[in-house]
Amino acid sequence: MTTAPDPDTWMARSRAALQQVKLEPATENFGRVERVADGVAFVSGLPDIRLGELLTFSNDHHGFAMTLNENEIATILLDETPTIPAGSHVTAKGHVLQTPVGDGLLGRVVDPLGRALDGMGAIVASEYWPVERPAPAIIDRALVSDMLETGVLVLDGLFTIGRGQRELIIGDRATGKTSLAVDAMINQKDKGVICIYVALGQRMSSVERVIDAISEHGDPARTIFVVAPASSSPGLQWIAPFAGMTMAEYFRARGEHALVVIDDLSKHAATHRELALLTREPPGREAYPGDIFYLHARLLERAAKLSAENGGGSLTVLPVAETDAGNLAAYIPTNLISITDGQIVLDSRLFAANQRPAVHVGLSVSRIGGKAQDASLRAACARVRLDYAQFVELESFARLGGVTQTGAKARLLRGERLRALFSQPRFANLRMVDQVALLLAAQEGDLDALPIAAIPRLREQLPAHLDTQASALIRTWSAKTKLTQESCTELLQHVRDLIGQWANHE
Numbered sequence: 001m002t003t004a005p006d007p008d009t010w011m012a013r014s015r016a017a018l019q020q021v022k023l024e025p026a027t028e029n030f031g032r033v034e035r036v037a038d039g040v041a042f043v044s045g046l047p048d049i050r051l052g053e054l055l056t057f058s059n060d061h062h063g064f065a066m067t068l069n070e071n072e073i074a075t076i077l078l079d080e081t082p083t084i085p086a087g088s089h090v091t092a093k094g095h096v097l098q099t100p101v102g103d104g105l106l107g108r109v110v111d112p113l114g115r116a117l118d119g120m121g122a123i124v125a126s127e128y129w130p131v132e133r134p135a136p137a138i139i140d141r142a143l144v145s146d147m148l149e150t151g152v153l154v155l156d157g158l159f160t161i162g163r164g165q166r167e168l169i170i171g172d173r174a175t176g177k178t179s180l181a182v183d184a185m186i187n188q189k190d191k192g193v194i195c196i197y198v199a200l201g202q203r204m205s206s207v208e209r210v211i212d213a214i215s216e217h218g219d220p221a222r223t224i225f226v227v228a229p230a231s232s233s234p235g236l237q238w239i240a241p242f243a244g245m246t247m248a249e250y251f252r253a254r255g256e257h258a259l260v261v262i263d264d265l266s267k268h269a270a271t272h273r274e275l276a277l278l279t280r281e282p283p284g285r286e287a288y289p290g291d292i293f294y295l296h297a298r299l300l301e302r303a304a305k306l307s308a309e310n311g312g313g314s315l316t317v318l319p320v321a322e323t324d325a326g327n328l329a330a331y332i333p334t335n336l337i338s339i340t341d342g343q344i345v346l347d348s349r350l351f352a353a354n355q356r357p358a359v360h361v362g363l364s365v366s367r368i369g370g371k372a373q374d375a376s377l378r379a380a381c382a383r384v385r386l387d388y389a390q391f392v393e394l395e396s397f398a399r400l401g402g403v404t405q406t407g408a409k410a411r412l413l414r415g416e417r418l419r420a421l422f423s424q425p426r427f428a429n430l431r432m433v434d435q436v437a438l439l440l441a442a443q444e445g446d447l448d449a450l451p452i453a454a455i456p457r458l459r460e461q462l463p464a465h466l467d468t469q470a471s472a473l474i475r476t477w478s479a480k481t482k483l484t485q486e487s488c489t490e491l492l493q494h495v496r497d498l499i500g501q502w503a504n505h506e
Contacts, residue, residue: 049092169321258313
């Protein structure tokens, strides 16, 4: 049986509690939803809101301010939401859109807001950084002088990518753009480079294949998968590449190296056009808004190598873009080509001819190239680049009629073997020492007498042969010691020995 509380005691406690309450006016910054259509909410009020600021609706859904007009704010919703009633309140959070960063993201599949998609529990974030951050100032940068090894012979040999570079991968649909980028990510397994794969507007089946490939052949524990599939809201797809860059910048700020693959920016441009039309921005060429160039420029400019005073970290980005019928002069391709430091062009005709990767040597370029290329590799492919360029030009003339000059026939024979050498299967990445050996043999003419069908066999068997016969030389290479002329001669001799073994057995 309980006894009733003493009324005098209860009243005394209540009065004491009320005296401690500070009675003062409280302000709340909120706006009003005027209308909602196609993932865009138009909000009135909130005169002090900033561009990109996070807003919360009464049903606990979120959006961010994309367009600030005189009388209303166009807010992009971040999730597929039920109907938001007109007249409901909208609250400004007081900060711009943010995403989690830190080691807790490594090995995880997340959306652009850092929410887990892999069923492995919530993400433990070290910090929250703004999705859009300013690019490093020129004075904070260093020269791009270190090579990003992709393991793909045609890239490392002819179109070297440096750490801190922005290299566009562009081509028609289904020409191997994603495969080439994924092979570059896989090759970072033992290179100390953290990889971030940003998939936006892709089918989930395609994203799952990428995740499976990196899980099987690469280092998934040092990879972050940022996924905004085609089924997600346009708002999530729009912020996906910015969020991926922010996650990578966290590691760069610690002096580490990061590689970001954005797959792809053509879909991002289409999403931006869709949102711009819905928010009533004036359309320009091909109905894209006038700020489409600035959108991708401020995104890709964030890739850089920092100076030693700022930690010396680097952020390399490989944006992917799709062309229509090989038209590189279209609006978005020309924008991206002018923003980046070079482009790897994939050709549908080469792909149909079973040339994989289908890199068009004449249209591809790396504007940093030899400045970041390893010295031994640069020496090994000095004449190879010229020989292959002459072959491509000569082959087009040879189709018109017979080639009778002896020198021209020799260049055609060598070019055919170079093309077979540059045709490389997926997940068959080559070490630097293997690439130098193969290019030395091609440059010195040791492959000219081989049947074209023997070139893939040589590329496949050479790594194991060098591990057995040139272990000391490989250890020297692993110690980052520059190969001497004697070492290159020894390396070339091992290639000749392997070719000689075939001749003896046959």
